Amino acid sequence: MTQTVNLPGGTALPLIGFGTWELRSGTAYESVRAALEIGYRHVDTATLYKNEEDVGRAVKDSGVDREQVFVTTKLHPRDARHARRALETSLRQLDTGYVDLWLVHWPTGSEELVPTWKELLSAKSAGLARNVGVSNYSTAQIDQLTEATGEQPAVNQISWSPVRHDPARLDEHRRRGIVVEGYSGLKNTDLSDPVLTEIAQRHGVTPAQVVLRWHLEHDIVILPRSSRRERIASNFDLEGFELTGEDVAAIDALT
Numbered sequence: 001m002t003q004t005v006n007l008p009g010g011t012a013l014p015l016i017g018f019g020t021w022e023l024r025s026g027t028a029y030e031s032v033r034a035a036l037e038i039g040y041r042h043v044d045t046a047t048l049y050k051n052e053e054d055v056g057r058a059v060k061d062s063g064v065d066r067e068q069v070f071v072t073t074k075l076h077p078r079d080a081r082h083a084r085r086a087l088e089t090s091l092r093q094l095d096t097g098y099v100d101l102w103l104v105h106w107p108t109g110s111e112e113l114v115p116t117w118k119e120l121l122s123a124k125s126a127g128l129a130r131n132v133g134v135s136n137y138s139t140a141q142i143d144q145l146t147e148a149t150g151e152q153p154a155v156n157q158i159s160w161s162p163v164r165h166d167p168a169r170l171d172e173h174r175r176r177g178i179v180v181e182g183y184s185g186l187k188n189t190d191l192s193d194p195v196l197t198e199i200a201q202r203h204g205v206t207p208a209q210v211v212l213r214w215h216l217e218h219d220i221v222i223l224p225r226s227s228r229r230e231r232i233a234s235n236f237d238l239e240g241f242e243l244t245g246e247d248v249a250a251i252d253a254l255t
Contacts, residue, residue, distance in 0.1 A: 019225035032058035056094035
């Protein structure tokens, strides 16, 4: 059973998601199919990735009920002035009536920050997105959205890894009840670091699995990406071991 965290509206968000950045046509389809067969129930895409059609087809062809798969896509800031149209295009590409989470991929210009957020809230009210959030936003920008509308993002998807671990920033999100999704956790990590290799050897797992498990110990959603089935499987296989408090502290200290 995949570990989940509850979003403010009550939706269960699987902590292990499958990222699709840089997975092009064909590869994205096969990779998402493999991920769903392995047990992933959370798939992350974006307008920018140009693979929404492959992702949607993979979900449909997987045989897994649509309600069981948490699908995220993202609005490119350049589309902010016609956000609803952009989402409708994404939904056509994905061939679904709604997404489980719609994010603004990066902050827009300051004048469009709040109007864009209002467009996301409108889409949520219309049932086109069950949850809405942001990506790459600062806490100050999030507070600006909340103060203007009375509704805060459910999620902030940001770059996160041991060397970018920021307890204060994590606490800022926790106090606001905002879920942190971390991306590029493996890409931005030296997997040959002795701290990671020693922990991995002791637990009989790979350094990559140690890093991903470390995210989960901090309740940070992970979005590992791969086009290799064995890697997709190992990135998901994180239940058979637990990091000790000393392990987590040692990885935290890699910053």
